[in-house]
Amino acid sequence: MKNIVRFMILLSYLILATSAFATTVESTVSVKWLEQNFKSPNLKIIEMSDNSSFAFNGHIPGAVFTNKSDWRYQAKDGSLVHFSVKILEKKIQDLGINDEDGVVIYYKGNNLNEILGAHYLFWLFHYLGHTNVGILNTGWHGWTKVKAPTSNDGEKIKKGNFKAKPIKALEISTNELYAIHNAYNVIDARPHNYFLGLGKFPSNTRYGRIANSISQPWSDFLITDKNGLIYIDTSKSVPLLKAKILTKNQPILLTCFGGTGAAIDYFMFYANGYQNLRVHDEGLRRWNSQNYPLAISESVYDMMQK
Numbered sequence: 281m282k283n284i285v286r287f288m289i290l291l292s293y294l295i296l297a298t299s300a301f302a303t304t305v306e307s308t309v310s311v312k313w314l315e316q317n318f319k320s321p322n323l324k325i326i327e328m329s330d331n332s333s334f335a336f337n338g339h340i341p342g343a344v345f346t347n348k349s350d351w352r353y354q355a356k357d358g359s360l361v362h363f364s365v366k367i368l369e370k371k372i373q374d375l376g377i378n379d380e381d382g383v384v385i386y387y388k389g390n391n392l393n394e395i396l397g398a399h400y401l402f403w404l405f406h407y408l409g410h411t412n413v414g415i416l417n418t419g420w421h422g423w424t425k426v427k428a429p430t431s432n433d434g435e436k437i438k439k440g441n442f443k444a445k446p447i448k449a450l451e452i453s454t455n456e457l458y459a460i461h462n463a464y465n466v467i468d469a470r471p472h473n474y475f476l477g478l479g480k481f482p483s484n485t486r487y488g489r490i491a492n493s494i495s496q497p498w499s500d501f502l503i504t505d506k507n508g509l510i511y512i513d514t515s516k517s518v519p520l521l522k523a524k525i526l527t528k529n530q531p532i533l534l535t536c537f538g539g540t541g542a543a544i545d546y547f548m549f550y551a552n553g554y555q556n557l558r559v560h561d562e563g564l565r566r567w568n569s570q571n572y573p574l575a576i577s578e579s580v581y582d583m584m585q586k
Contacts, residue, residue: 305382307402307551308514309414311422314384315429318342324381324440327420328398329388338430340386340423344375344437348397348540351404357569358483359562360538368408369444377440379410386416386423389509395419395502396540403543403559406550409445415547421511452533452558454566457490461533465526466493469536469545470564477576481537484564488574490535496520498536498544512544514551521552528554535560535567 303322306313317323318340325343327334334345350371352360362368377383383405387398398415405413416423424430457466468489473479475495477487489495500519501512526532532554534542539561546559567574 303380303382303412305384305412305414307414307547309384309416311416311418311426311428314340314416314423315426318429320382322378322381324375324377324383326375326383326385326401327388328385328394328401329390333388333390335432335434337388338432341429341431341433342435343386343431344435346371346375346397346401348393348400351397351401352539355566357566359566359569361561361566362404362407362539365408365444365446368404369442372405372408372410372442372444373440374437375440376435376437377410377442379441379443381412381440381442383410383413384416385413387419387511389419389421389511392502392510395510395512396498396544399547400540400543403450403546407447407450407559409447410442417512417514419509419511421505421509450558452560454560454562454570454572457533457535457560458567458570458572461490462492464531464533466490466533466535467496467520467542467545468493469496469498469534469541471497471499474537484537484568486568486574488576490564490567491573491575493535493575494520494525496545498541498548501544501548512548514548518548518552521549521554526554529556531556531558533558533560536563538563538565 318325325340327339327343327345329345330347352362354360385398385401387394402413402415468475472495475489480487502510503513504510534545534557536542542559546557549557
């Protein structure tokens with residue numbers, strides 16, 4: 281009953297959190313909109329890259345930078361998880377973010393960590409109760425394609441007054457996921473062959489998937505331009521949603537190996553109107569450390585024995 285109530289109130293939390301902001305930033309931000317609004321005083325822009333790329337390869341004027349590793353740490357069991365709410369709040373304040381600000385996140389797209397980190401930060405803002413946040417559609421690729429303004433100047437950051445108001449129902453622990461996974465839709469964001477048990481990440485200790493889970497690889501959304509920049513275009517359909525297996529009122533649990541891939545699925549589902557979502561940030565790293573069961577089809581198992 282407790283889990284059912286949690287799912288029922290999740291959507292109302294998101295609506296209330298969004299209604300608190302005077303200026304609305306859509307979850308998907310177009311290049312055209314940002315080009316018209318990047319100078320707005322209550323709009324903050326965050327680039328997911330690294331210090332070198334930010335300083336020497338240009339950035340959107342007024343942006344500050346961060347990277348994926350700023351938001352996570354490795355627990356004793358090897359799981360990669362977000363910092364405490366208190367630490368996350370301070371990190372966001374240190375980026376100059378205020379409670380009343382709209383936030384736009386974009387990525388350079390030089391590597392997968394920038395894509396993963398941007399979408400993970402989007403989910404973290406939601407988790408911390410700040411839903412007036414969006415991701416620049418097509419990222420740096422789209423911004424530079426239309427020759428929008430860029431800068432090499434660093435911004436002097438004034439500490440913000442951001443206060444976390446965590447929506448803890450947006451996250452699900454490994455123990456809870458194990459307890460309820462047969463009752464709800466569990467979406468696995470890993471590459472499809474890993475989902476099938478035909479392969480695994482090098483640091484993964486086991487093959488297989490959570491029983492009855494459904495595959496929606498985050499890699500389905502990636503596009504690489506002629507210069508090697510990686511980006512995501514949210515105008516493209518989500519294969520799993522296009523199949524109409526899920527409905528918007530159904531609770532959906534999102535998992536992957538380490539959490540950040542599930543955050544990409546979170547963003548893509550959310551941008552398509554699915555908001556009854558919970559992210560398994562601890563991922564299969566912790567599922568494996570707990571030695572919870574994994575499913576693997578008999579045919580795949582037979583192949584692995586040969």
